Amino acid sequence: MRNKLVVGNWKMHGSRPANAELLAGILAARPYAAEVAVCVPFPYLGETAAALAASDIRWGAQDCSAHEQGAYTGEVSAAMLAEWGCRYAIVGHSERRAYHAEGDALVADKARAALANGLTPIVCVGETLAERDAGRTEEVVARQLAAAIDKLGERVAEIVVAYEPVWAIGTGRTATPAQAQQVHRLLRAQLRAASGLGDRVRILYGGSVKPDNAAELFGQPDIDGGLIGGASLKAADFVAICRAAG
Ligand code: 13P
Secondary structure, three states: OOOOEEEEEOOOOOOHHHHHHHHHHHHHOOOOOOEEEEEOOHHHHHHHHHHHOOOOOEEEEOOOOOOOOOOOOOOOOHHHHHHOOOOEEEEOOHHHHHHOOOOHHHHHHHHHHHHHOOOEEEEEEOOOHHHHHOOOHHHHHHHHHHHHHHHHHHHHHHOEEEEOOHHHOOOOOOOOHHHHHHHHHHHHHHHHHHOOOHHHOEEEEEOOOOOOOHHHHHOOOOOOEEEEOHHHOOHHHHHHHHHHOO
């Protein structure tokens, strides 16, 4: 059985006082049946680690470098994230693919760097609206996941996958549970074909998950939790979504 996982992706939001309040709200509502984590902006990792260290809530980053170290101004290595106790690093989020021109090969290299340093990469895949309308959803997500499979080999069983249709991110337009499940089922089949342990991989859904739609999404057979953007910034909403996964 795959244990459900709910991850808050704060994106470029927060402030030290707001974060303290948000984390306190998440902590106060424990225990959760699902595994719960927050992926925070780099400067807040230290304080997040301090706030969560004595709990079972995990934390992580929203990106990591594909490189081990060196002259890569502005980048943060997976080893540095490990020093701050990160469990997760999101890689290949559609916002990084779109605004920083990250391609499938680079995303796979980042996933490999994360694994090499003891982190679990959350590898994001998802089609744009134009790709969906052109009937290319399956081809696009299969290509994105294949890049990680090719690079990681058997270790692909150690990643988390997040299916985030680009048209559903921050738009209030959620994929229906049936639409999401259809893609998750395909991703699951691809993981099974790649690894004898492919069944273990958790596949999260992301894109306008809210307290009122979370339970139905998480109830689908191949949806193992969520990657939550906007609704992860309000403790009451995030807690409700975490509970919906339990
Ligand atoms: P929203 O939940 O704000 O749509 O964002 C989803 C997302 O991109 C999480 O990584």
